Amino acid sequence: MRQRDRTFRIVGFWSLLVLALLWLIPLVLVLMNSFKGNLFITSAPFEPPAADSFTGLANYSDGLGRTGFLKAFGYSAFITVFSVLVICVVTPMTAWYIARVKAWYTSTLYYLFVFSMIVPFDMVMFTMTKVANVTHLDNPVGIILLYTGFGAGLSVFIFVGFIRSIPIELEEAAMIDGASPWKVFFTIIFPVLRPTAVTVAILNAMWVWNDYRLPYLVIGTDYKTIPIAVQQYMTGSYGQKDMGGFMAMLVLSIIPIVVFYLIGQRHIIKGVTAGAVKG
Amino acid sequence: MRVSKYIKKWFPVFALPTTLAFTLAFLVPFAMGIWLSFTKFRTVSDAQWVGLSNYTTAFTENNDFLHALWFSVRFTVVSVVTVNVLAFALAMILTKAIKATNLFRAVFFLPNLIGGIVLGYVWQLLINGILGKLFQQDLTYSSAYGFWGLVVVTNWQMIGYMMVIYIAGIQNIPGDVIEAADIDGAGFWRRLVQVTIPMVASSITICVFLTLTNSLKLFDQNLALTAGAPGHETEGLSLNIFRTFYNVRNHQGVAQAKAVVFFVIVAAIAFVQLRATRSKEEEG
Numbered sequence: 001m002r003q004r005d006r007t008f009r010i011v012g013f014w015s016l017l018v019l020a021l022l023w024l025i026p027l028v029l030v031l032m033n034s035f036k037g038n039l040f041i042t043s044a045p046f047e048p049p050a051a052d053s054f055t056g057l058a059n060y061s062d063g064l065g066r067t068g069f070l071k072a073f074g075y076s077a078f079i080t081v082f083s084v085l086v087i088c089v090v091t092p093m094t095a096w097y098i099a100r101v102k103a104w105y106t107s108t109l110y111y112l113f114v115f116s117m118i119v120p121f122d123m124v125m126f127t128m129t130k131v132a133n134v135t136h137l138d139n140p141v142g143i144i145l146l147y148t149g150f151g152a153g154l155s156v157f158i159f160v161g162f163i164r165s166i167p168i169e170l171e172e173a174a175m176i177d178g179a180s181p182w183k184v185f186f187t188i189i190f191p192v193l194r195p196t197a198v199t200v201a202i203l204n205a206m207w208v209w210n211d212y213r214l215p216y217l218v219i220g221t222d223y224k225t226i227p228i229a230v231q232q233y234m235t236g237s238y239g240q241k242d243m244g245g246f247m248a249m250l251v252l253s254i255i256p257i258v259v260f261y262l263i264g265q266r267h268i269i270k271g272v273t274a275g276a277v278k279g
Numbered sequence: 280m281r282v283s284k285y286i287k288k289w290f291p292v293f294a295l296p297t298t299l300a301f302t303l304a305f306l307v308p309f310a311m312g313i314w315l316s317f318t319k320f321r322t323v324s325d326a327q328w329v330g331l332s333n334y335t336t337a338f339t340e341n342n343d344f345l346h347a348l349w350f351s352v353r354f355t356v357v358s359v360v361t362v363n364v365l366a367f368a369l370a371m372i373l374t375k376a377i378k379a380t381n382l383f384r385a386v387f388f389l390p391n392l393i394g395g396i397v398l399g400y401v402w403q404l405l406i407n408g409i410l411g412k413l414f415q416q417d418l419t420y421s422s423a424y425g426f427w428g429l430v431v432v433t434n435w436q437m438i439g440y441m442m443v444i445y446i447a448g449i450q451n452i453p454g455d456v457i458e459a460a461d462i463d464g465a466g467f468w469r470r471l472v473q474v475t476i477p478m479v480a481s482s483i484t485i486c487v488f489l490t491l492t493n494s495l496k497l498f499d500q501n502l503a504l505t506a507g508a509p510g511h512e513t514e515g516l517s518l519n520i521f522r523t524f525y526n527v528r529n530h531q532g533v534a535q536a537k538a539v540v541f542f543v544i545v546a547a548i549a550f551v552q553l554r555a556t557r558s559k560e561e562e563g
Contacts, residue, residue, distance in 0.1 A: 005375075012372045013379075020386045023435070026401045033404065045408035094297035097290065102283045109298065116305050118549040120496050122520045123542040126535060127308035127315065130323055135303065149304025152297050171282050181286040185293070210394025212499050213521070227396040231503065234400060250401060257392050261385075269388055273443045 027254065034059050034247035041243040055244065060252075063245020069252060072229035079140055079215070079225065080208045083147035084201050087155050090148065091200070092193050095159030096185055100168070110160060116153035121213060124150075129217045138218050146218065147208055155200045158274070162196045163189065202264070202271035209257075226253045316535040333536035343511060344537055347519035354426065354515060355494040358433045362490045363483070366438045370445035371475075384446070388439035395436075399503020402432045406504075418505055425505035425513030432500050437493065441486045448482030449475065481556070488552040492545060516541055 032048055033041045040053035047053070064070060098106045128146065132138045137145055166189070174184045212227040220228050230253060233246060261268055286293070311323075316333055320326035337344050369387060373380050390398060406428050407417045418424050452475065460474045476483070498517040501507070507514035507522075514522070520541060523534035 009375065009377055012375060012377050016372065016377065016383050020383055023386055023390075026398075026405050026435070029405055029408070030401050041404075042407075045404055046412070090296045090300075093293040097286065097293035100282050101287050103287070106294075109294070112306065113301070116301070116309075118546055119305075119309060120517070120538075120541055120545050122496075122498075122517055122538045123312050124305060124308035125521075126524050126531065126538075127311040127323075128304060130311070131303055131308055137303070145300050146304045148297065149300030149302070152301045153305070156297065168282055175282060175285050181289045182292065184286075206392060210396075210499075212394070212396050212502075227394055227499070230400065231396050234503075235506075246400075247404075250397060253397050254393060254401075258389070261389060261392055265385055268392070269384070269443055272391065273440065273447075 030247055030250050030254075034244070034251045036244065036247075038242060038244045041247060059244035059248040063242055063248045064252070066242060067233050067245050067249050068224065068229055069226070069249050072224050072226045073252075073256075075140060075215075075223045076209060076225040079143055079147070080205055082141075083144045083151070083208045084205050086144055086148050087151050087204050088197050088201050091152055091155035092159050092190065092197065093185060094152070095156045096163055096189055098156065099160045099163040100171070110156070113153045113156045116150075117157065125213060125217060128214075132218045140219060140223050143215060143218055146214065147204075150214070151204050151207065154203065158200055159193065159196060162193065166192060198267055199271040199274045202268055203274070206272065312535055313539060315532060316539045319529075319532050321529065321531070329532070333532040334540070336533045337537045337540065340533070343514075344519060344523075346511070347514050347516050350426075350512075350514065351495055351497075351516040354429060354433075354497070355491060357430050358437075358494040359487060359490045361430065362434055362437045362441055363486055365434065366441035366486065367445050367483075369438065369442045370449055373442070374446055374449045384439075384443065387442055390436045391440045393436075395497075395499025396503045398432065398436060399500045402428065402435075403504055406431075419508040422509060422512035425508065428504055429497070429500060429513070432504060433494060433497070436500075437490055441490065444482050444486055445479065448479035452478045484552065484555055488548070491548060495545060495548075 029045065033045060035049045035055060035057075036053045036059075037055045040047070044053075049055075098110050128150075129138075132142065132146060136142065170188055171184055174188055175181075179187070210227060211225075212231065215223070215225045216228050216231075224232065230246075230249060233249065234241070315323070315326060317328060317330060318326035319329045319333075373383060377383075393401075403418065406424070410416045410418065410420070410424060414420075416424075418428060456474060456478065457470070460470050465473065496517055497515055498521065501513070501515045501518045502521075505513040507518060511519070516537075520534055520537045523530050523537060527534075
């Protein structure tokens, strides 16, 4: 190994280490402040908890009741889990149909799905909310249908791309043997789609879990998901902000993501960046 | 072809559920949105055709839309450059067989998973803490704080993601190309400009496009970090459109017109990007 390369590696390693620690400062700061009393958070955010400012888990126990976090967590979890499940069942079926049936309407549908990916949410947010009100989709169950529809573009696009790379012979053989399309799909296609389905599930889960505007506009007054609860807590009733409870709330909304990340890091990095094909 | 015929009549089972949801959530709202941008309305059912007047109002009335457009453009230019340069630099270092490289990648990637609202408030604590300590000020004091604050937050969030794409690109460069350049005695900069950058051109196209559209569409971070303060000075396009819809009386038509303009801008960028990728694929 050349001397220059070795120096590069050592310098590189130490500068990356410093940068990585800097990278985590915002998160560490919030964690640290979640154990401090209200007054100490705004006046001295950088001081670690000391004898006079340390409040133990008080922010977590008192603050959470007031911020309605647990309810918000429930709504977020319910909507995310079921939207992802529905998307991962219905969009592969549609993608298979589009990829295998040669007709004007399948190609039209495909281009419409691809087109929907480039349309900013701003363009449809007002009218989508109106449609949701008229069709009574403005509840935690109905919103799953909206997520399925709005998320269909990317999911169908990814699945179609993959299905087109699967040789068609197996399906042909199964059909000659008399298997129904239903059976062909679930015994032959669906199992091969599993890795792609993981990618699609991760992409949609990150989107739905973190989404603010769609749930805010459609169900926000009655059912506050985590981003809505966080945002409204910070802007509502000025002057009475319980900063301690708010810090605890931020920590608790980040923890599920970090846990999720630690469990499936490889899949997540691969899955989320697979979305780069989008557009 | 046999498969095509065989499953054709199964449209209701396979394609209908998604198509129905897609129609309700996207197609109908999209078509309605285009139409409503040419009308004046309060409850949608009372919409009256007004031609282009919403569009002229959007661009002429108190300049808020043009201001937001200008803010978004400046923010996008700065973010695209900083995110891509830094992500590329990190990718270069991380592909050099450095210890614990996977751990570093994991740390840099993490912020990408946290939602814009939450991380906007996380950064508000940090930035206000720093500004308070140094100048006894906060983010609402000057639009420069808000602008650069948003740039920092965006960098923190997007660098890890772009870094992963660049790493994949760099690892795909065939080893003999680098070796050949080494034997030729090419220095670091010459190798970078003449070998590495051209070899990862497709990753650069993807990353520039992604940072471009994501910065233009920025909403959650904007709302959480500055909410436009001071005044409306740090209000980007998306936040301006949102507020025109919901905070300005009788302006839904104008807001929808702004949204259509925004859509046209994003669609134009997507079109250019598609052309760029296509022509590169044809060359290669």
